Amino acid sequence: xxxxxxxxxxxxxxxxxxxxxxxxxxxxxxxxxxxxxxxxxxxxxxxxxxxxxxxxxxxxxxxxxxxxxxxxxxxxxxxxxxxxxxxxxxxxxxxxxxxxxxxxxxxxxxxxxxxxxxxxxxxxxxxxxxxxxxxxxxxxxxxxxxxxxxxxxxxxxxxxxxxxxxxxxxxxxxxxxxxxxxxxxxxxxxxxxxxxxxxxxxxxxxxxxxxxxxxxxxxxxxxxxxxxxxxxxxxxxxxxxxxxxxxxxxxxxxxxxxxxxxxxxxxxxxxxxxxxxxxxxxxxxxxxxxxxxxxxxxxxxxxxxxxxxxxxxxxxxxxxxxxxxxxxxxxxxxxxxxxxxxxxxxxxxxxxxxxxxxxxxxxxxxxxxxxxxxxxxxxxxxxxxxxxxxxxxxxxxxxxxxxxxxxxxxxxxxxxxxxxxxxxxxxxxxxxxxxxxxxxxxxxxxxxxxxxxxxxxxxxxxxxxxxxxxxxxxxxxxxxx
Numbered sequence: 001x002x003x004x005x006x007x008x009x010x011x012x013x014x015x016x017x018x019x020x021x022x023x024x025x026x027x028x029x030x031x032x033x034x035x036x037x038x039x040x041x042x043x044x045x046x047x048x049x050x051x052x053x054x055x056x057x058x059x060x061x062x063x064x065x066x067x068x069x070x071x072x073x074x075x076x077x078x079x080x081x082x083x084x085x086x087x088x089x090x091x092x093x094x095x096x097x098x099x100x101x102x103x104x105x106x107x108x109x110x111x112x113x114x115x116x117x118x119x120x121x122x123x124x125x126x127x128x129x130x131x132x133x134x135x136x137x138x139x140x141x142x143x144x145x146x147x148x149x150x151x152x153x154x155x156x157x158x159x160x161x162x163x164x165x166x167x168x169x170x171x172x173x174x175x176x177x178x179x180x181x182x183x184x185x186x187x188x189x190x191x192x193x194x195x196x197x198x199x200x201x202x203x204x205x206x207x208x209x210x211x212x213x214x215x216x217x218x219x220x221x222x223x224x225x226x227x228x229x230x231x232x233x234x235x236x237x238x239x240x241x242x243x244x245x246x247x248x249x250x251x252x253x254x255x256x257x258x259x260x261x262x263x264x265x266x267x268x269x270x271x272x273x274x275x276x277x278x279x280x281x282x283x284x285x286x287x288x289x290x291x292x293x294x295x296x297x298x299x300x301x302x303x304x305x306x307x308x309x310x311x312x313x314x315x316x317x318x319x320x321x322x323x324x325x326x327x328x329x330x331x332x333x334x335x336x337x338x339x340x341x342x343x344x345x346x347x348x349x350x351x352x353x354x355x356x357x358x359x360x361x362x363x364x365x366x367x368x369x370x371x372x373x374x375x376x377x378x379x380x381x382x383x384x385x386x387x388x389x390x391x392x393x394x395x396x397x398x399x400x401x402x403x404x405x406x407x408x409x410x411x412x413x414x415x416x417x418x419x420x421x422x423x424x425x426x427x428x429x430x431x432x433x434x435x436x437x438x439x440x441x442x443x444x445x446x447x448x449x450x451x452x453x454x455x456x457x458x459x460x461x462x463x464x465x466x467x468x469x470x471x472x473x474x475x476x477x478x479x480x481x
Contacts, residue, residue, distance in 0.1 A: 002034050006418065006425060012158040013427060014079060014417040025082040025475055032190045033077065038423055041076075044186045045420075048076055051182040056236065072175055073468030075419045076186060079430060079450040080194070083477035086446060089152065089160055092344030093434055094442045095334060097148050100165065100321050101438065102337040104144040108134055108317060118336050119329045123353075126404050127326060128374045129168065129282060129319025133289065137306060139315050140213045141440070146313040147206070147277075148436045149173070149448075152344065153414035161412070162344050163431065164327055168319045169279045172449040172469075173202060173435045174237035177244075179449075179471040195476040197446035202435070203244035205443050206277075210245075212439035213311045214274045221274035224248045224264060226255070228280050228296045238279050252280075257300030260307045275311045276301075282316050324373045324407045325351055348410055352403035361399065361408040365392040368408040370399070383459070385411055414459065417470065419452055429453045431461050432472065447472035 008016050015026045022030045036044075052074065081089075106113050107124055108131075114121045124130055149170030151163040180199050184191050207223065214221035227238040229251050242249035248264065255273065256263050263270040278285060284294040289302040304310045320326060328349040331342040350357040350368070361368060365384050372380035382395045399406045416427035434448030450470040451461035461467040 003030070003418070003425060007427060009416065009427060010156075011413050011427070011429075012154050012156055012415040014154075014415055014430065026080050028190065028193055029078060029080060032187070033418075033425070041420065041423070044076055047186045048074060048182045051185060052178070055178060073454060074179060074182070075428075075452055075454070075468055075470050076183070077418050077420050077425065077470065078183065078187075078473045079417050079432075079470045080473045080475065081447065083475050085160075086474045088343065089432075089434065090444050092160070092342070093150060093436050093444055095338065095340065095343050096150060096162070096165070096330065097145055097436050097438055097442055099330065099334045099337050100148075100167065101142070101144050103333045104315070104318060104321060105142045106337075107320065109136060113333070113336055116336070118332050119326070122404075123323075123325055123329070124320060127320040127323040129317070129322060131282060131317035131320070133302075134317045138308075140215065140311055143213060143438050144315040144318050145321075146209055146213060146315075146438050148438070149433045150344075150436070152432045152434070153347075153412060155412050155414065158415070160344055160432075161347050162327075162330070163347055164324065165322060165330070166433075167314060167322050168281060169234075169314075170433075170435065171234040171237055171279075172433055172451075174240040175469050176435070176445070176447065176449050176472070177202060177240075179469060183471040191473075194473060196473040197476055199445045199447060202445045203241060205437055205445070206241065207245040207247070209437045209439035209443070210275045210277055210311075210313055213313060215308050215311055218274055222264070222271060223275040223277065224250045224255075224273050226250055226252070226276050226278045226280055226285075226298075228284070232279070234279065241277075247277075252295070252297045255298045255301070257298060257304050260300075260304050260309055262298070262301060262304050262310045273310060275313065277313050282319060285312075285316070322374070324349075324371055325353070325404065328407065347412055350408040352399050352406040352408065357408075358399070358403055361406075362396055364408075365396060367411065369411055370395055370406055370408045373405045373407060383411075411459070417450070417452065419454070419470075421454075421456075426456070428456075429459050429461065430470065446474035 017023055113119050145167050149166040152160050153163050155161055176199055210223045211221055224247055225238055225242040227249055239249055254265050262273045264273050280296055283291045285297040286301040287294045287297055288299050305312055328351055331346055334340055334342045350361050352358045352361055368384045370382040414429055417430045418425045419428035430450050430452045432448050432450050437443045450472045451467050452470055453461045454468045455466050
């Protein structure tokens with residue numbers, strides 16, 4: 001399988017500096033794949049597909065009438081990051097999660113960033129996931145975001161920029177770990193030759209993160225993973241992580257609150273729970289405080305949380321920083337709290353609640369990406385260049401009716417990576433979701449989930465919208481673990 005005819009296009013290409021000029025850290029991958037025949041690659045694909053089927057690696061598409069469960073699409077061509085570029089990404093992510101945690105603590109206490117005019121009060125107060133009920137509530141170590149998955153892309157120059165942050169219940173890390181296992185089986189010699197940094201330590205690091213934020217610094221806390229249940233799109237990941245950490249996976253009905261403490265029902269009786277890694281949004285977690293119709297949560301859980309008898313990871317109220325309008329202020333947060341410039345800048349963002357920005361958005365819908373402030377997964381979005389006049393008219397009406405709920409960004413022609421498509425190698429657009437853990441201090445596994453837009457020309461990488469994933473290889477440098 002050669003690369004003759006591979007089109008680098010007008011994009012930053014992860015592997016090629018120019019036509020037939022391979023970036024140094026991709027040299028071994030280029031040599032390896034160029035040497036494969038079609039039958040060699042077909043055999044590798046069979047190994048990978050069998051492993052995914054055996055492990056039941058799936059995701060859910062609720063809108064597909066042919067059935068909801070899908071084997072997660074995977075491309076065997078790895079995405080490779082040099083040790084130098086990873087260090088820059090890592091420093092930028094640590095800077096970002098540090099500022100976000102300071103912001104969340106601030107707005108739920110003195111709100112000094114609002115008083116100083118950096119972030120408008122109405123932006124926070126109107127955020128869908130802002131929880132005024134938790135004002136002046138102290139949490140262990142002042143850490144709100146214990147697990148974060150920020151989405152990065154490379155722009156046309158090759159610089160990394162942040163597309164969005166995922167702070168409530170970030171998903172996808174199970175695919176990072178499973179992708180690595182199947183790639184080590186399918187390409188053992190290449191993997192060893194490349195000197196790839198491992199990711200298998202993530203479940204251990206996640207468990208240590210949960211244990212460190214236990215109430216009162218308890219030495220041997222009981223941790224559980226709270227799932228909405230088997231019909232959740234990320235249920236595979238929930239069971240996977242609980243199993244890898246060696247903790248119980250529970251649903252709301254498995255927990256009970258008594259005298260301000262949370263207990264898990266077991267065959268041996270009630271066992272007190274100290275830390276809950278929750279994969280349920282705030283709205284559904286306690287029907288006595290938030291949505292009264294929720295059948296997923298635990299009545300009284302927020303009371304136990306307020307009393308300091310249980311820790312929730314992530315903390316309640318973190319979703320305010322998931323809001324795409326709040327995202328626009330993260331570079332200002334970094335300047336305000338850390339007196340630094342953002343190492344990983346945002347994509348240029350227009351806020352529709354600003355009169356000048358609103359006028360610009362409405363005049364340029366055909367060239368912008370418009371997003372609803374609290375949607376995810378590729379939903380609630382207008383891709384201006386590929387939209388119809390009717391779609392733009394509908395969005396214009398929605399924006400004018402509720403400008404706070406919309407942002408717009410220029411179309412970033414983000415980087416492409418070689419991808420195996422029907423026996424040939426073609427460039428496909430990719431993003432990167434690294435996973436950051438924060439207990440006592442930030443910790444990041446090398447790499448993350450590379451998502452790939454498998455449809456030619458598409459910029460949408462979400463699995464529910466035709467995307468897949470790749471294994472992300474961060475290369476070692478002297479002194480790396």
